[in-house]
Amino acid sequence: MEKIVCGKMNQTKTPDQLYFTMQAEIGITKHMGGKQATKKLIELCNIKENSFVLDVGCGTGKTACFLAEKIGCKVFGIDLYEGMIKQAKERAKRKKIKGIEFSAANAEQLPFKDNTFDAVISESVVGFFKDKQKGLNEFARVTKPNGFIGINELTWTGNPEQKITDSMKNLMGAEFNDFKGWKKLMENSGLKEIQVTEFKPNALKQFFDEISWMELRDFFLPWIKVVLLIIKSKEYRNYIKGMAKTPLNVSKYMGYGIYSGRK
Numbered sequence: 033m034e035k036i037v038c039g040k041m042n043q044t045k046t047p048d049q050l051y052f053t054m055q056a057e058i059g060i061t062k063h064m065g066g067k068q069a070t071k072k073l074i075e076l077c078n079i080k081e082n083s084f085v086l087d088v089g090c091g092t093g094k095t096a097c098f099l100a101e102k103i104g105c106k107v108f109g110i111d112l113y114e115g116m117i118k119q120a121k122e123r124a125k126r127k128k129i130k131g132i133e134f135s136a137a138n139a140e141q142l143p144f145k146d147n148t149f150d151a152v153i154s155e156s157v158v159g160f161f162k163d164k165q166k167g168l169n170e171f172a173r174v175t176k177p178n179g180f181i182g183i184n185e186l187t188w189t190g191n192p193e194q195k196i197t198d199s200m201k202n203l204m205g206a207e208f209n210d211f212k213g214w215k216k217l218m219e220n221s222g223l224k225e226i227q228v229t230e231f232k233p234n235a236l237k238q239f240f241d242e243i244s245w246m247e248l249r250d251f252f253l254p255w256i257k258v259v260l261l262i263i264k265s266k267e268y269r270n271y272i273k274g275m276a277k278t279p280l281n282v283s284k285y286m287g288y289g290i291y292s293g294r295k
């Protein structure tokens with residue numbers, strides 16, 4: 033899969049390309065559980081000041097900047113979309129954060145040597161991979177022996193009807209697992225000491241988890257950008273209309289898990 037440049041309004045895009053180019057345009061990405069979940073992931077992956085950390089699918093760079101700024105470790109963030117990397121670099125520059133690098137790359141073919149990082153983390157990303165096992169094997173390859181791998185992934189609880197799983201695929205190109213399914217993928221990557229931390233937040237809690245990590249500018253600028261996108265592009269207009277058709281009971285089946293293990 034090639035790196036994707038954002039803002040090409042007249043090309044036909046796949047659901048995941050539409051979803052992510054839109055997020056990169058408005059400058060917001062998110063994951064289940066917000067900052068609290070990120071702190072848990074940091075703890076489970078034993079990330080300390082002297083760690084070298086890879087954030088896979090870093091989006092607009094919130095977690096990578098948090099790691100460099102608050103923990104003081106060295107961080108590399110990669111994302112498939114050039115538009116996300118641009119946003120992440122701008123965030124680091126705006127906050128004057130040092131010890132951080134960003135580059136566009138495909139997680140399923142990481143451009144790093146074996147045994148490079150003390151920890152590889154990824155939040156709400158693996159669900160979008162075409163080949164999840166290949167992606168997780170890559171995470172393990174670039175992690176140092178005894179280093180940590182931690183992912184936060186949307187996880188089905190109960191048995192969602194097919195129209196719900198189909199809607200995620202059609203809207204975002206994503207396919208999620210249940211807790212056992214995600215654990216199995218970690219095991220198949222050869223990891224040891226696997227821990228699964230299960231969460232089942234309600235929609236209101238998830239909403240507050242997300243907004244609690246937003247900056248003041250995130251409350252205004254993105255809405256203006258959404259309106260401009262809707263005016264500029266029929267493709268995005270149709271996409272937003274499609275979003276409104278998501279089955280209302282989807283949140284009934286949505287949980288998330290933090291899955292960590294050691295190489």
Ligand SMILES: C[S@@+](CC[C@H](N)C(=O)[O-])C[C@H]1O[C@@H](n2cnc3c(N)ncnc32)[C@H](O)[C@@H]1O
Pocket residue numbers: 052061062063088089090091092094095110111112113116137138139140154155156157160161
């Ligand atoms: C839901 S967003 C989460 C972003 C970020 N981790 C966060 O928590 O805000 C998923 C991110 O994964 C990236 N992504 C999806 N597939 C990818 C791949 N194959 N390689 C690298 N990044 C990918 C998307 O571009 C997007 O930025």
